[in-house]
Amino acid sequence: GESVGLHLPTLSVQEGDNSIINCAYSNSASDYFIWYKQESGKGPQFIIDIRSNMDKRQGQRVTVLLNKTVKHLSLQIAATQPGDSAVYFCAEQKTSYDKVIFGPGTSLSVIP
Amino acid sequence: DTGVSQDPRHKITKRGQNVTFRCDPISEHNRLYWYRQTLGQGPEFLTYFQNEAQLEKSRLLSDRFSAERPKGSFSTLEIQRTEQGDSAMYLCASTRGESQETQYFGPGTRLLVL
Numbered sequence: 001g002e003s004v005g006l007h008l009p010t011l012s013v014q015e016g017d018n019s020i021i022n023c024a025y026s027n028s029a030s031d032y033f034i035w036y037k038q039e040s041g042k043g044p045q046f047i048i049d050i051r052s053n054m055d056k057r058q059g060q061r062v063t064v065l066l067n068k069t070v071k072h073l074s075l076q077i078a079a080t081q082p083g084d085s086a087v088y089f090c091a092e093q094k095t096s097y098d099k100v101i102f103g104p105g106t107s108l109s110v111i112p
Numbered sequence: 113d114t115g116v117s118q119d120p121r122h123k124i125t126k127r128g129q130n131v132t133f134r135c136d137p138i139s140e141h142n143r144l145y146w147y148r149q150t151l152g153q154g155p156e157f158l159t160y161f162q163n164e165a166q167l168e169k170s171r172l173l174s175d176r177f178s179a180e181r182p183k184g185s186f187s188t189l190e191i192q193r194t195e196q197g198d199s200a201m202y203l204c205a206s207t208r209g210e211s212q213e214t215q216y217f218g219p220g221t222r223l224l225v226l
Contacts, residue, residue: 008152034214043114043203043217044155089154097143097209099168102154 008087008107019077021106023090028071030092034100035064035075039086047075047088049096077108085110114138116218118204124224125194132190133221137206144187145215146179148172149201161187162209194225 013019025033031052036044050057050064050073057064063076073090087105115138125131137144142163147155158177159169163184173179176194181187191198201222205215 036217041219043116043205043220045114045217046214049214091154097207097213099145099157099160100147100155100205100215101157105152105154 008105010107010109012109012111013080014111015080015082017080019075019080019084019108021075021077021088021090021108023073023075023103023106025071025073025090025092025103027092027094027101028068030094030101032093032096032098033064033066033073034091034093035062035073036089036091036102037084037086038089038105044089044102080108080110082110082112084108114216114218116204116206116216118202118218118221120221121219122222122224124226126226127194127196129194130190130192131194131223132188133202133223134186134188135204135206135218136186137204138216139185141206141208141216142184143207143209144181145205145207146187146189147203147205147217149203149220150199155201155203158189191223194223196225199223199225 034049035047038044048059061078065074089105090103117136119134145160146158149155161181176192179189201220203220204218207215
């Protein structure tokens with residue numbers, strides 16, 4: 001859903017199902033895109049990244065897709081587990097060691 | 113635990129007081145970043161250091177904010193004359209600064225200004 005004020009978009013999934021979290025980024029000049037996971041009371045934790053010259057990258061249970069034409073980034077989590085419940089942020093950088101520019105978060109809730 | 117530590121983890125202060133936060137990055141990391149995160153939002157960049165040199169400051173970093181990294185290791189972020197709008201989570205991150213090197217974030221310092 002839409003985020004209004006302090007309300008994060010929320011995605012609820014059943015344990016074992018696949019999750020897809022979407023994000024639109026703003027800067028065509030960004031070369032590096034990252035997904036972070038943030039649990040309550042903790043700092044953001046790196047999940048996976050992708051360079052602008054790639055369309056897809058896979059990790060363990062996670063896949064990131066990049067569509068530069070429409071400036072869209074998505075994170076797919078396979079076989080979602082309760083431990084995946086957190087806020088997920090997409091982020092971009094001009095270079096891999098530049099400041100990180102975070103997008104809006106999505107709260108993922110996994111139903112056991 | 114990423115290896116980046118921050119102290120204190122929580123700070124409650126009265127408006128007008130000064131506060132100082134500390135960040136200890138991963139030991140071989142020469143780049144250190146400060147971010148601020150308000151409730152329901154993603155972190156926003158404040159400033160960063162390469163070794164002891166402060167190379168970039170965001171316009172979010174008003175004159176009341178100052179950051180240092182005197183020996184190129186730990187860093188401090190000071191807020192003078194705190195205001196209620198300063199209430200936020202202050203995050204520190206570090207990286208070696210090499211190509212394709214991710215930033216590792218600390219647990220943050222949560223500041224509440226009453």
